[in-house]
Amino acid sequence: MNSRRALLMGATAAVFVSSGVLAGCSSPSMEVDEAVKKMDAAMDDTFAAVHPSLKWSDGPAGMSQHRDLLNREDGEITVARNRYVRTKVSKPKIAVLAKAVEKNWKAKGYELEYQNRKVPSFSYGTPEGVSVKFDVRGEILIISAAISDTKYPGHSGDIDDGDYPNGLDLDDTVPNVTDPYWSK
Template identity: 70%
Template sequence: MRTKVSKSKIAALAEDVEKHWKAKGYELESRNRKMPSFRYSTPEGVSVVFDVGGDLVTISASISDTKSPGRSGDIDKGDFPHGLKDIAPDVRDPYWSK
């Protein structure tokens, strides 16, 4: 998920997300102290990431231990009729985006 977040609210959003993940029992994997960006892992082996780039916040999840042999391949922007927005929609929230 990608959403535009007001610069004045990024730290509050990061704090809320991190509190939620800690309450769920997720373990901290890494943190970037210059930006409120961090990665946690769930008990099921899923990595969840909160990342900031300018006024764009991305929250994503990935499975690091796959059961499928080999590499699945890269996603090419040309694979989607409307570019990568098909896999990462932009969301404007009335509270967080103002």
């Protein structure tokens, strides 16, 4: 995994962990493939609810191993993916997009876990145990998903390449699609 991709994935996982979203369970119940399907479904539903639609690209799905206070493996991993908004969203429309995403998540019964209105940045938990996050990092908009109730398959790292078979570079995350509504 290149260092830029590691930075992007690590920042997402760190936000989920530091917000208390990914508190470990005593016995993981889900396989990695099932976790990825649940995360992708939550993000698909989010993007389907936004009109006009946005262009996006999936970053690689990755997994990181949980460890206890003595740095021993605990048999559980966190699975996470970033979905990068490829559509350029103007500053005034960021608030519109954030409200649309949050309205959809509330309507689905997701529960608020973290919120910072200044950025805007917020995360919600789904009834299926997925944590979804809306985040703005400069001109980069990211919808992330993570789930921790996942069995450790014996290794950590990337699960798939997402939409970046040649590797994800920081430049790949910058929006490059103009839209008559979102970009104005």
